[in-house]
Amino acid sequence: MQKKKQKNTTGRKYISRADTILHRGELIPVNANGSGCYTQMLKRLFEQFDIGLDKWKRQTFIMIELHQKQPTDDNKRMTIFRKRLMARITAHYGIAEIGYCWVREQEKAKAQHYHVALWLDGDKLNKSHVIARFAREVWEDMGGFYSANRRSYIYVDSPETRLEALYWLSYLAKGRGKGYKSDQVKDYNTSRLKKK
Known part of the structure; x- marks a missing residue:
């Protein structure tokens, strides 16, 4: 009988149940329903997202969900997936910089x-279907299965669409599902876009 992993909460800070967070002097609505959001993670995600907007003025924001049959003790599959996906995006669109975040979660399934x-x-692409196809092909080639969402992208070209994208992004910082891993394994990782 497989022993259930204990939740490891080291390395993560405060969970907020507030429905807003202060970011760049602005109160941003967040999806804190149920389990709340890790504030440290929210700040990192929002800062990376807004650095992208500072650079490009318009962005195509895409969310995808990836599943696997067997659990792994590390996130090496995500490193491989990210590198392969980025290589395809760069070859197809000629894009040198991409903002990203991934989060590892495990709830009732045996694998994360x-x-x-x-x-x-957003000036290089304004739809998500090609990126979604690349992501599906790369992940399925690696033996995983891709969960299709009804609506998976937002073209961010106004203050309203920015807030909508940040609200979607805040879902990744939710408290539920994180921590079922060993001490040295990360719950999430982000791009390292630099300010202009």
Whole structure:
């Protein structure tokens, strides 16, 4: 009988149940329903997202969900997936920089799953179907299965669409599902976009 992993909460800070967070001097609505959001994670995600907007003015924001049959003790599959997906995006669109975040979650299933968010230069692409196809092909080639969402992208070209995308992104910082891993394994990772 397989022993259930204990939840590891080291390395993560405060969970907020507030429905807003202060970011760049602005109160941003967040999806804190149910389990709340990790504030440290929210701040990192929002800062990376807005650095992308500072660079590109418009962004295509895409969210995908990836599942696998067997649990793994590390996130090496995500590193491989990200590198292969980025190589395909770069070859197809000529994009050198891509904002991203992935989070590792595990609830009732025996294996973890991943939520992935990407944000790219909105002047280079304004739809998600090609990126979604690339992600599906790369993940399925690696033996995983891709969960299709009814609506998986937002073209961010106004203050309203920015807030909508940040609200979607805040879902990745939710408290539920995280921590079922060993001490040295990360719950999430993000791009390292630099300010202009």
